[in-house]
Amino acid sequence: MSISVIGSGYVGTTIAACFADIGHEVVNIDVDESIVDTINSGEAPIHEDALSELVREHTQETKRLEATTDYDSVLDTDVTFLCLPTPQNEDGSIDLSIMKTGAEQLGETLAEKQDWHTVIVKSTVIPRSTEDVITPVIEDAAGKTAGEEFGVGMNPEFLREGTAVHDFLDPDKVVLGADDERALTDMHDVFDPLVERTDAPVVETDTKTAEMIKYANNGFLAAKVSLINDIGNICKEFGIDAYEVADAMGLDDRIGEQFLRSGLGWGGSCFPKDTNAIIAAARNQNYDPAMLEAAVEVNDRQPERLLSLLDDHIEVSGKRVAVLGLAFKPGTDDVRNSRAIPVIEGLQERGATVAAYDPVATENMREQLPDIEYEDSAEATLTDASACLVCTDWDEFEVLDEEFDAMTQQIVVDGRRCIAPREGMTYEGLTW
Structure with a gap:
């Protein structure tokens, strides 16, 4: 055709x-x-x-x-x-x-x-x-x-x-x-x-049912991510590895293993826009979509939880803090609703000097946040940093090792479980 x-x-x-x-x-x-x-x-x-x-x-x-x-x-x-x-x-x-x-x-x-x-x-x-x-x-x-x-x-x-x-x-x-x-x-x-x-x-x-199927799909997946993040937050309080719990959950064919990686939450254009749109549409029909509202609330809390874990280890005012990952997910240069945005804004509110790196999304983020330092590599971003926050789980971050030696303090708060803890590093996972 x-x-x-x-x-x-x-x-x-x-x-x-x-x-x-x-x-x-x-x-x-x-x-x-x-x-x-x-x-x-x-x-x-x-x-x-x-x-x-x-x-x-x-x-x-x-x-x-x-x-x-x-x-x-x-x-x-x-x-x-x-x-x-x-x-x-x-x-x-x-x-x-x-x-x-x-x-x-x-x-x-x-x-x-x-x-x-x-x-x-x-x-x-x-x-x-x-x-x-x-x-x-x-x-x-x-x-x-x-x-x-x-x-x-x-x-x-x-x-x-x-x-x-x-x-x-x-x-x-x-x-x-x-x-x-x-x-x-x-x-x-x-x-x-x-x-x-x-x-x-x-x-x-029909057309209206086809339209709803898309919202139902994304609403369910958004709620699933928020639920595993809520469970992960509880696991963190008990000192339990949320990923081990999720691995067991995923064996249940009623649940499935996909979208069970707890962490910093969902972003991009689809999940935020679609959940907000169907919530607004439901309210317009005089229905209160409590489950979807709760999913959004949990997701919105995750960046501040990441920052609060950083606060437990260091006062960042006047210090250089590295942010690894700017795209809302690996494999794309899309920064719309990236979880890195509220993280960076929270660091700026705390008086930190922010240095950031992403393999492909730097220029897109620069348009939104022009007042931070952008580096060409993870190593350059970590150099002289007092702390590091991980916001996107790019494969290249998983193999970082000696690059952390360039930090003045090796404090790493990992929002995506992609950094391997090493000797001399103070490591915190967001939900594990």
């Missing part, structure tokens, strides 16, 4: 490259000309494992992928995926303004098309957004009726940053939400090559 993908962020670029990889002809549309140029030159505009290789292969070799700023490219495609940002408002609810602008421009473009076209919402939106907000915007701009002259579907993404390519090409499930049969048929045509390759289960449902 011929597919257009509107938006070249973490999701849009990934699915565009992956659709090309399973045989579709894909055009990736973005308003940012520099991003378009980057993709067309064979490079990915974001750091994501295996993505650059796919972009290079399918823009330079197979020619199944191209990028453009021209919305009229939609007219030469059969299906369009909307992959636009849905940031959160101050009250936690989602902001659909970018999505509505994109939908309006898409509708104006589709007004010129005589043939049937299916629009698939890929962005995460609260239940009924596709049906009650996005579809009417397209209808008004196109002068057409959904279900009669064009179709609308909802296909939630379950892509983890750092493993997004793998998650797309080897999915746990494919959710196809549509309110008319022709749109559903087009969605099957898009995903059939992937389903045939992987034998992934396919869930057919």
Whole structure:
């Protein structure tokens, strides 16, 4: 099929490259000309494992992928995926303004098309957004009726940053939400090559249920992380290794071993935004989602717990403190809602001089926190530091050893259990 993908962020670029990889002809549309140029030159505009290789292969070799700023490219495609940002408002609810602008421009473009076209919402939106907000915007701009002259579907993404390519090409499930049969048929045509390759289960449902499935997924996982962190905090008080407890828990097939690594908590764009959005949506329906609210509260406490453990060992005012890891998780350069941010802000409030290092996320963090020292290596960051806080569990941190000799005091508070304690080091784990 011929597919257009509107938006070249973490999701849009990934699915565009992956659709090309399973045989579709894909055009990736973005308003940012520099991003378009980057993709067309064979490079990915974001750091994501295996993505650059796919972009290079399918823009330079197979020619199944191209990028453009021209919305009229939609007219030469059969299906369009909307992959636009849905940031959160101050009250936690989602902001659909970018999505509505994109939908309006898409509708104006589709007004010129005589043939049937299916629009698939890929962005995460609260239940009924596709049906009650996005579809009417397209209808008004196109002068057409959904279900009669064009179709609308909802296909939630379950892509983890750092493993997004793998998650797309080897999915746990494919959710196809549509309110008319022709749109559903087009969605099957898009995903059939992937389903045939992987034998992934396919869930057919309506658009509002597909929207809710995404929130249910992320809400459950966020709550699971917060629960193991709460259990880990209790283990810490009793002098028990929380990871040993979690290993035993993970053997129970009702629980499973994934997302049982207690530590500094979750960040990124999905968990915080999605949990806050569904909490706000529930409150708007006069329901109090106490479990999800508790998950957010536990997560928000973890950075301060890390700092309080540091306070037990040293007064950091006027001292250099090393922060290792700035991305919200390893494998990505995304610093949105990174747990390193409140940690660094807490250190600054204590009067510390902060030196920080991350293998790929330094420049993104520099935009948010320009007033700290950024180093080019872990060793340079540790040099002359009186303490070290670990916020992201990059593999390269696990092999650090003699680098700690450059510290004036070897005090390490590890929020991710990735540093091996050594002789002469004062070591504290956050939940163990």
